[in-house]
Amino acid sequence: MKPIVAVVGRPNVGKSTLFNKLIGERIAIVEDTPGVTRDRIIADAEWLNHPFTLIDTGGIELKTDNSILKQMRLQAEMAIDMADLTLLLVDGREGMTAADADVAEMLRKFGKSVIVVVNKLDSAKMDDAIYEFYNLGLGDPLPISAEQGLGLGELLDEIISRTEAIYQEDSEEETGLKIAVVGKPNAGKSTLVNQLLGEERHIVSDVPGTTRDAVDSKVTYEGKEYIFIDTAGIRRKKKILDDIERYSIVRAVAAIDRADVVVLMIDAEKGVTEQDSKIAGIAHNRYIPTVIAVNKWDAIVKDDKTMNRMMKDIRNALSFMTYAPIVFISAKTGQRVNKLYNMIDYVKAQSEKRVTTGKMNEAIIEFVTLKQPPAKSGRRLKIYYGSQTGTCPPTFVIFVNDETLMHFSYKRYLENQIVETFGFDGTPIRLFIREKKDK
Numbered sequence: 075m076k077p078i079v080a081v082v083g084r085p086n087v088g089k090s091t092l093f094n095k096l097i098g099e100r101i102a103i104v105e106d107t108p109g110v111t112r113d114r115i116i117a118d119a120e121w122l123n124h125p126f127t128l129i130d131t132g133g134i135e136l137k138t139d140n141s142i143l144k145q146m147r148l149q150a151e152m153a154i155d156m157a158d159l160t161l162l163l164v165d166g167r168e169g170m171t172a173a174d175a176d177v178a179e180m181l182r183k184f185g186k187s188v189i190v191v192v193n194k195l196d197s198a199k200m201d202d203a204i205y206e207f208y209n210l211g212l213g214d215p216l217p218i219s220a221e222q223g224l225g226l227g228e229l230l231d232e233i234i235s236r237t238e239a240i241y242q243e244d245s246e247e248e249t250g251l252k253i254a255v256v257g258k259p260n261a262g263k264s265t266l267v268n269q270l271l272g273e274e275r276h277i278v279s280d281v282p283g284t285t286r287d288a289v290d291s292k293v294t295y296e297g298k299e300y301i302f303i304d305t306a307g308i309r310r311k312k313k314i315l316d317d318i319e320r321y322s323i324v325r326a327v328a329a330i331d332r333a334d335v336v337v338l339m340i341d342a343e344k345g346v347t348e349q350d351s352k353i354a355g356i357a358h359n360r361y362i363p364t365v366i367a368v369n370k371w372d373a374i375v376k377d378d379k380t381m382n383r384m385m386k387d388i389r390n391a392l393s394f395m396t397y398a399p400i401v402f403i404s405a406k407t408g409q410r411v412n413k414l415y416n417m418i419d420y421v422k423a424q425s426e427k428r429v430t431t432g433k434m435n436e437a438i439i440e441f442v443t444l445k446q447p448p449a450k451s452g453r454r455l456k457i458y459y460g461s462q463t464g465t466c467p468p469t470f471v472i473f474v475n476d477e478t479l480m481h482f483s484y485k486r487y488l489e490n491q492i493v494e495t496f497g498f499d500g501t502p503i504r505l506f507i508r509e510k511k512d513k
Contacts (some may be wrong), residue, residue, distance in 0.1 A: 076118075076331045077237035080129045080157035082181075084173040087165045093117070093130035096230070100467035116327065118240040121230040126237060127327060131154045133176050151180075159187045159236050161229075162212065166203040167191040169208070178210040187236050191229060250292055250299035251280050253418055256357070257339030258349055262369040265293060266339065267302050268404035270414070295415055303329045319363040330357050332407040334466075335418050341400070342371050342384065346391035354392050361467035363421035363501040364398040367414065372404035375395040397493065399500055421500030427468060429496050431461040438472070443493045448481045455479035458510055468503045473510040480507045 081089045097117040131153045154160050160181060164174050181188050192204045195217045201427060207215040216232060218225035240424050255263045271293050290301045301342045330336055333420055336357040357364045366388060374380065385400055390397070399417055403410045447455035453476065460472035471491060489505050492498070 077126045077131065077158040077240045078156060079119075079126050079159045079233060079237070080131060080153040081161045081163060082134060082154060082177065083132050083163035084134055084171070084177060084291060085132075085262050086185050087163045088220045090130055091163075091165050092191070092193065093100060095220050095223060095226060096128055099209060121234055124234045124237075125331075126233065127331075128159065134173075134180070147426060148408065150182055154181065154186060155186050159189065160184075160466070161189050161191050161233075163191050163193050164207055164210075164215075165206075166195040167216065168194075169203065170206045171435060174207075175210065187256045188212045189229070189232055193220050193221055196224065209230065228379065233344060234314055250301040251418065252303060252332055252334045253337055254300045254303045254333035254335075254362075255337045255339065256343065256353055258347070258353070259337040261341045262405040263339050266337075266367065266369065266403070266411065268304060269405050269408050269411050270295075270300075272408070286343060295418070298419075298489070300415070300418070303333060327356060330360055330362055333362055335422050337414065337418070338366050338398070338486065340363055340366060340368050340388070342368045342374050345384070346388055351391055354395050354398075358395055358502060361502045361504060363425045363467075364395065365414065365417045365500070366392070366395075366398050366400045366419055367398060368402045371402040372407050372409055386422075391493075395502075397498065397500055397502060417500075424499055425466045425468065425501040427483075427496070427498065428465060429462045429468075429470075431459075434461055435459050435471070437495050439496075441488060444491075445487060448484050450479050453479060455484070463506075465500055469506070469508045470503065471508055473508050475510070477507045477509045 081093055083089055097119045102313065116127060116129050119126055135512070161178060162174075162181060164170065178188075178190075178338065184291070189214050190207055190210055192207055192215045195203060196219045204215040204217045216225065216229050255267055257263055268291070271291050291301055304325060338357065339356055340346060354364070354366075368384060368388070384402075388400055389396060399421065401410060401413050401417055405411065438457055442457055447457060449455065456471040458473045458475070459505055460470055463469050463471050472488065485505060489503060492505070493503060
């Protein structure tokens, strides 16, 4: 599973700057005004082939009557509670403050692993500034300059060292196909899992999942083991009433990262919403095979065209996920729920499918014949050959004369042709373009 790392500290110590440097993109807003980052921002990072999820938080002010600062503190506390590792960021120029000590005391109460990171040390002359932070009682401080990028390699090494056990736990997890059941609140996720784990099944275990508030339920069906990961729902930001629900996106991301297959629950009574599309995008962007389960189908007044209309609406709204099969179910009554097992097995098998290099190159010749590659400034794209380089997801590489000549629309054409020609269904594919110079 992917560890979760939270960046916390009092306001204006450089948390968002560090966050942006570690993920390599400018996502968090960086200003000198304390309190700019009011909501957590989440992104994926990786170091030495070790991925982790990074959470940026607003500044922690423990002694305040300001309602916004109180809310930021509550959100930061939830981030700490869920995180496997916390980075306590402090300001080396300003030195240790009473507010730093207060945050350190709060972290001790959580009993989580903490790295004290002393920021804004832009030269070797300032390294002596780290020593007073030993007084926080949280171990050896690490000096960095997030703005200059100094010391980040050492920090990332320490993050991986502290979270190594989590990667080992992942490799030691029980065998079985892992299925993340995700969707908005009240879409019927828990009801579906309960139905799948009915008394007629052989329930092997029902154990706590990860620290992300998911529950893993292992079941044997027709001689095959499945592990269902039930997660809290995701609600649109403007409709969040309960602070805990702000965290559901982290739980869903963590569950999807662990999953072999995703079951996306859609409420038939409400249809496809913008939030459904966002949740689907999480699985799609991680290239996880997905089954769309339209729940509460028993509650819909139907005619002979209702199902076709719903399927059309889903395909239009989730146009990036046309590969995902759709099944209409009722988690409450059990209608067509057994069909999910077949669908799950099917999309997983699709993600493991291989195409020989010979067949791939025969197909490429046909693709180019059907649609001429694009040209730019008098130079035309030449496609030399291609091959499949991996599975889960199916991954392809195509070699060309100049990758800058590959227009995104032609790349999309090639992806669609690969899917159609080789019958990939239920799984996204990845296509990489690589340059091979003419001899």
